Amino acid sequence: MATLGLSDAEREAIERLERDVIRPSMDALVILELSRAPSPVLEKLAADYADKGVKLVRIDVDQDKLIAAQFRVQAVPTVYAFYQGQPVADLTSALTEGQIKSAIDQLLSQIKVGDGGAAPQADIEPLMAMGEQILAEGDAARAASIFRQIRDMAPDDADVAGALARALVAAGEKDEAESILASLPPESAGKPAVARARAAIELASAVPAADTAGIEKRIANNPDDHEARFELAGAKAAAGDRDSAADALLEIIARDPDWNEGAARKRFLQLLEAQGLADPWGRGQRRRLSALLFT
Numbered sequence: 001m002a003t004l005g006l007s008d009a010e011r012e013a014i015e016r017l018e019r020d021v022i023r024p025s026m027d028a029l030v031i032l033e034l035s036r037a038p039s040p041v042l043e044k045l046a047a048d049y050a051d052k053g054v055k056l057v058r059i060d061v062d063q064d065k066l067i068a069a070q071f072r073v074q075a076v077p078t079v080y081a082f083y084q085g086q087p088v089a090d091l092t093s094a095l096t097e098g099q100i101k102s103a104i105d106q107l108l109s110q111i112k113v114g115d116g117g118a119a120p121q122a123d124i125e126p127l128m129a130m131g132e133q134i135l136a137e138g139d140a141a142r143a144a145s146i147f148r149q150i151r152d153m154a155p156d157d158a159d160v161a162g163a164l165a166r167a168l169v170a171a172g173e174k175d176e177a178e179s180i181l182a183s184l185p186p187e188s189a190g191k192p193a194v195a196r197a198r199a200a201i202e203l204a205s206a207v208p209a210a211d212t213a214g215i216e217k218r219i220a221n222n223p224d225d226h227e228a229r230f231e232l233a234g235a236k237a238a239a240g241d242r243d244s245a246a247d248a249l250l251e252i253i254a255r256d257p258d259w260n261e262g263a264a265r266k267r268f269l270q271l272l273e274a275q276g277l278a279d280p281w282g283r284g285q286r287r288r289l290s291a292l293l294f295t
Contacts, residue, residue: 013066014127014149020057022153025082029107031091033058034068035077041097042079049104070126083111124150124160131163138240140170158184162193166274169200177201199273203237212236226252226259230267237271245271246285254292265289 024030031054033042038058046056061068061076071078079091081103089107094100127150135143147164154160161184165177178201181194188194212235218228233248249271252264268289272282 013064013070013130014146016059016064017067017127018153021082022085024055024057025086026084028053028055028083029104029111030054030082031056031104032080032082033077034061034071034073034079036060036062039077041100045097045100045104049108052108054104054108066130067126070130081107083107124154124157127153128160128163131167135163135167135170140167140172143167144171144173158188158191159193161188162191162197165197166200169197169204174201174204196273196276199270202270203234203267203274224255226256226264230260230264233264233267242271242275242281246288250288250292253289257293 021030021032029049031042031046033039033056035058042056042058046054059067061073071080075092077092079094080087081089081091088111089103091100091103094103127146131143131146131150134146144164144167147160147167151157151160151164161180165180168174168177168180177197181197181201184194212232215228215232215235218225219232222228229248229252233245233252236242236248237245246268249264249268252259253268257265268285272279272285275282
């Protein structure tokens with residue numbers, strides 16, 4: 001599993017989750033205890049249930065702060081049960097030995113520990129959140145490394161492929177991003193994560209020269225030079241200045257919404273799609289577009 005570009009703490013967090021929780025849970029019920037000190041009750045129950053396929057893993061939230069953050073630990077202890085790579089129960093509210101024992105008994109009655117069945121995809125949400133956060137902070141190379149590791153865990157997940165492709169585009173590896181999306185099955189093409197990644201690739205493909213002085217001079221000489229303003233929008237988007245890119249595209253739409261068969265509107269929507277439908281900035285920009293088109 002590749003770890004290039006990760007800090008030591010991030011590498012250890014991912015490797016430990018995979019090694020100590022995800023893999024053992026493929027044929028055992030893993031009780032994950034996130035705490036500051038070992039729980040004698042959990043240790044006793046783990047020993048009592050060891051021959052039934054129950055394993056206890058404890059993570060110190062003070063030493064492994066990255067893992068604690070990804071699991072959004074707000075109180076200690078926080079206790080989860082994992083089976084076949086997925087969290088199957090939150091045992092945090094089970095405070096007494098009897099309550100925890102009852103919860104474990106119920107889980108064991110519902111699952112077949114060690115049955116050798118095919119394991120479902122691991123719960124990757126905490127790791128995806130980590131990668132998205134690092135990508136948002138501007139470290140595309142590290143984000144790509146994290147998404148590559150997640151893809152090792154979930155090779156058929158279109159959301160993971162889309163996230164990796166976006167990180168690669170941001171890191172200047174557009175060709176690899178295109179290759180990853182091209183390898184996906186046709187039924188994944190319409191998924192939001194894949195569409196978002198394709199929008200990012202198309203924006204990157206339209207990048208003009210980095211020096212925009214000449215383009216800006218053309219616009220100053222002729223404010224209706226929509227081709228120049230369109231090029232400026234591409235340059236600003238490539239530089240990460242989405243506000244200036246949006247302003248340039250909206251100015252074209254305001255002056256001539258049908259210019260070049262609506263190219264400015266199409267590129268504007270592409271810019272929003274690359275940011276993600278839930279992005280607050282995108283929602284604000286959609287309101288600006290609506291104000292232009294419908295008022």
